[in-house]
Structure formats: structure tokens, C-alpha cells
Amino acid sequence: MNWEFIHKYWPLYEKAAILTVRIGLLGILAAALIGVIAAFIRYRKIPVLNKIVAFYIEISRNTPLLVQLFFIYYGLPKVGIKLDAEVCGIVGLAFLGGSYMAESIRSGLESVDKIQHESAISLGLSNRQAFTYVIFPQAISTSIPGIIANVIFLLKETSVFSAISVMDLMFTAKDLIGLYYRTTESLFMLVVFYLMILLPVCILGSIVERRVRYAGFGT
């Protein structure tokens, strides 16, 4: 292990880590937003939209992120839509993550007993109030483990971004190996940086999971 090499290229990894986290965070936020909307449409079975969302979910879940990224980055410019590589990464992550989030949230929504909705209505709450104050909080508490698993999954998926020339952690490591042939050091730093990003997410996740348990009905 050549520590001098590690010392010299540590800042490069820091830059890559920030990029990875930035793309990951924005992508995941967008995915969560898409997820909530899509889950709501599926839950309420809103006509037409329901079909479209179902179609989207199947497409997105059954194609690899790499293929989606290729399509967005190399395909779309052919029809005149040219996006920055970083934006492509965020869009790709949001497209893939949206469906996973939607399914997690929908399973939460559907796990809430029908009687909850009926009781809320009979107490004089409007449909919207019932959803916002009664159904959704309970659903989220059930969905949280799934959502956190998705967050970690999506963060790890960022490692395929090298295919569209985003200098993320994975590509930085590959590039350094190609440039200076220091495989052990490059991979060592790669592992350390991924752990530094993912372990806190994991731990934060389990804390959040414990915290939101209270909202469940009948448990």
C-alpha cells in the first residue's frame, strides 16, 4: 500500500464523493416525489392516469439503470434533447427510483385498514383531510423500511454513472487505475468512500425506522 498515492489522490475522491452524494440526493428526492404522486394515483385508481403509472412502473422496474442512462444520455440528443451528464444521472435515478418508491408507498397505503378511512369520514373529515392526517401518516410508517432500502439501493446504483462520463467514485477509481496502475490503493479508497457515504445512511435509516413505529394502528 502506497500511502503517498492515497494522500495525493484523496481530494479527487472527495470531489467524486460530493458529486455522487449530490446526484444521489437530488435523484432520490425526485424519486420520492414521483413515488408519492404515482402511489397516490395507483391507490385512488384515478382513471387513465392509473394505467399510465402502471405502465411507467413496469418499464422502469424491468430495465436496468445502465440502459436507461444510455437512452437518456446517448439516445435523447438524437431527437434534439441534450442534457448535461450530471442532469442525466439525476433524471435516470429519479426515473428508476420513482417506481420503487411508488411501490413501497403504495404497499404502505394499502396496508392501512379501510375502516380508518371510514371512521375519519364519519368523524366529519373531508376526503383530503382523511388522507393527509389519517391514512398517509400510517402508511408512511409501514413504508419506511422499504423506502430506506430503496435509498441505499439507489445510492449504490450511482456506480454505473461512469458509462455516461460522470466522474463519480467508481469512475474515479477506474480512471486512476488506468492512469497510474495502482489498483490496490485506488480500490481501497473506493471502498472507504462508499462506506463513509452508505454506513451513516444505514444507521440514520434504522433510527428513523424505530422512530416512526408509533404511528401504526393496532400494534
Add this chain to the structure above:
Amino acid sequence: MKTFTKVLATALTAAIGFSLVGCAANSSEEDHIYRTLDEIQESGVINIGVFSDKYPFGYVDENGSYQGYDVYYANRIAEDLGVEVNFVSTEAASRIEYLETGRVDVVLANFTVTAEREEVVDFANPYMNVALGIVSREDNVITSLDNWNPDDSIIVISGTTAETYLIENYPDIPLQKFDSYATAKEAFENGTSAAWANDNTEVIAFAIENEGYVVGIPSLGSQDTIAAAVTSGNESLLNWLNDELVTLGTEDFFHADYEATLIDVYGADYEDELVVEGGVI
């Protein structure tokens, strides 16, 4: 705080674990990761790393078989060794790795000889000349790298000599890095960057094949050579390759190779400039 300590401890343990795996693998590989000439002949198959997307040097044709200048040479090596050839598709950045881990016996992926690379792999004598070149769009021809507009970038392929050269000599020019020829080409055609830097053979071929592109800088940096590479220390195979080059030189093999694979792209003009016979420049 307790949680933080726990995180740190776990991270360190895992990192050390990973690096130990790396070390262990390295030390056992050191004595004999490669296959000697005898072992290759005994097994009846030679594994040769080539490009699958670098037309016209190493590429896969419409029938799914490997073609090109490097491949033509690879086939001859296998024939003269009396073994079958197994082509392994490599990316530029992974060529060294393939040799260091013994996944291929020889790399014939248009591999430019450099001092840094010579430290980690063994090169045979050369079979081709090369320099760097830069191709740009007809409406914005780049003829010099000085006074570079910092908003523009140059496309390079990760792990190539073009990348190393630009990092060392023009550190302020933003590079857009790709991991394969196919994706770099695609991105260049989509107009992602103002220019594409690569081996001049490659950019000349690109400008000939695609309309609207001009090689504004046909020769950049030093004149280099391209050679076959073997795992460091694999002397029996290296010596055989060098002897083979001498034999092939007597029959002008690489001229024949050029005429079979490159002449359609470059015409006859580049033949004597590119080809190296007998391993001697």
C-alpha cells in the same frame, strides 16, 4: 457519539478486510500468475486481449467475429503457436489489469508503449507507429491547444495515452472522460465536446468515415510505438513474440496486414508511416 464510533469502527474493519484480501491476492500472484509459452501450447488456447470497438484495429464485425489490424496479427500468433485463439474484449483502462491478473496472455489492443506502462507490463518489440491527434467539427476546427476556451472540453478515453498527455501538458483543459471507444464516439457525434483526442490513427479514421469532421491537429506529443504486451516477467512468451516479429518481418507480414485491414480506411499513403516490420523502427 457512540453511534459515530460504531460507524467508524465498522468502516475501518471493513476497509482493512478488503485491503487484506487485496494483499493476499497480490502476494500469491507474484511468483507465477502468467502462463508460460509451454503452458499455453499445452492448453491449446491462447487468450488475447483486443478491442471490440476500435475500428479498424480491433472490432467485431456484423457476423460477430473479431476483425482489424491487431486481430489479424493475433490470429497469426495463434496459428504459428499451433493453438486456438480466444479473444477477450478489453477497455483501454483495464488492459494492464487483464495482464496483471493473468486473465489474458497477450494484450494486442493497440497498446502504446510508455515508460509508465513498461514498469508494470513487458512490451514486445513494436509493430506500429502512432502519435496523438485531435479531431474537431468542420465548423469549429481546432488547430492548437493554446488559449483554450475553458467552457469547452475535450473527449478522452479513460486509460489512454491521450488522457495522460493532456493531464500532464494541458492540466487546465477540461476533459470529458469515457470508458469505451463506442461511448466516446457516440458522445462526440452528439456534440458533447468541441474535440476528441486519441491516437492519431483513430481520429484520422474517424474523420474519414464520418462527414463533417476534420483532424485539426494530426500529430501531437511524441512519436510512439504500439506493441504487444505480456504479463511482467513472462519471458518465454516475450522472447517468442520478438522472434516471431523477426520471422514475420522477412515476409513483410505487417504490410500485408495493412493492406488487408487498413487500406480501405487510410489509403496507401499512410502505409510506410504506420507499419513497423521486424520489430525495428
